Amino acid sequence: MNIAILTFEGFNELDSFIAAGILNRMKPEGWNVQITCPSEQVTSMNGVTVTAQQPLEFANTADVVVFGSGIYTRDIAKDSSILDRLELDPHRQLLAAQCSGTLLLATLGYLNGVPACTDLTTKPWVIDAGVDVLNQPFNAQYNIATAGGCMASQYLATWIIAKLANNTAAASAIHYVAPVGEKEALVAKCMAVVSPFIS
């Protein structure tokens, strides 16, 4: 199971690393979660430079593509030198987006008729792109999921694990990362949010 966490210049650390951290709980089961970038290194919105684990093209053959978020997403949405490198297909891949990553999913045409979640800043741009924005943290339809608000990354990760492995594995991953003393409550919350979207 190859999972590309798309991480661009100016990225939001929470939006790439919460999903990556939770999904990496599946590493013992062979899941290969990779920070995937358009250049060898990218620097976050807060000045943290990370080295790409994979080039952008890794996404094209991945089983799951998670679009992270960042402060330059509107520019990236207009940058064909980046977006033209992506050849995705929701029939063979899960496509997930966090916060402003939803704008990229919209720009690439994967949200036609699919209402979406995003953060409050990105919301007007996603609406401009012709997509209905929901006032909720998570939505999924078929193989496409979106989440809004950094900490909603936990729901994206829960959905991906529940969909590609099973509910038990998803619950176990959330249990591990949940606060001590709140583990059962957070597992129940995450499963309640995503279970309506797991067929």
Added chain:
Amino acid sequence: MNIAILTFEGFNELDSFIAAGILNRMKPEGWNVQITCPSEQVTSMNGVTVTAQQPLEFANTADVVVFGSGIYTRDIAKDSSILDRLELDPHRQLLAAQCSGTLLLATLGYLNGVPACTDLTTKPWVIDAGVDVLNQPFNAQYNIATAGGCMASQYLATWIIAKLANNTAAASAIHYVAPVGEKEALVAKCMAVVSPFIS
């Protein structure tokens, strides 16, 4: 306000970046949150290489030092070539630790008589170091705070902002990162967890 997020080889991404991401919401107020490492680059437990924003010695003059967590913390706790570079003082600094970071706070002698929070894996080692471990996500006493379970990083960040700025700023930072549709609930939760520890 200088804030050092201590991030070591083998670090847990959630434990450094959730705190850093939330604390960086205070950047417009002049807070300077820096990923602070013992070497020029460190690689996470899942193979993500980040470039240090500051050398370890930045912590010695910082206003807040957050000990991140990772898979090599037990080795670091025995490595005087790293720990001897730290000259901290809870009388002039807030010292906070996330998960296995608590073991480093214990090793450095800052938890004498202070019960602490940590993750379930680190718990026996912290007990071996002579510190009582609590079955709760967050604890603070005077200028020292500990949290257990990756997602409890949100409580560390809330406490730091509430203590050094005010409750309104802490609530605003959590409101921004909270899931859409759950913002008021998460703000209330975070404030409820930390408020008993804010004098």
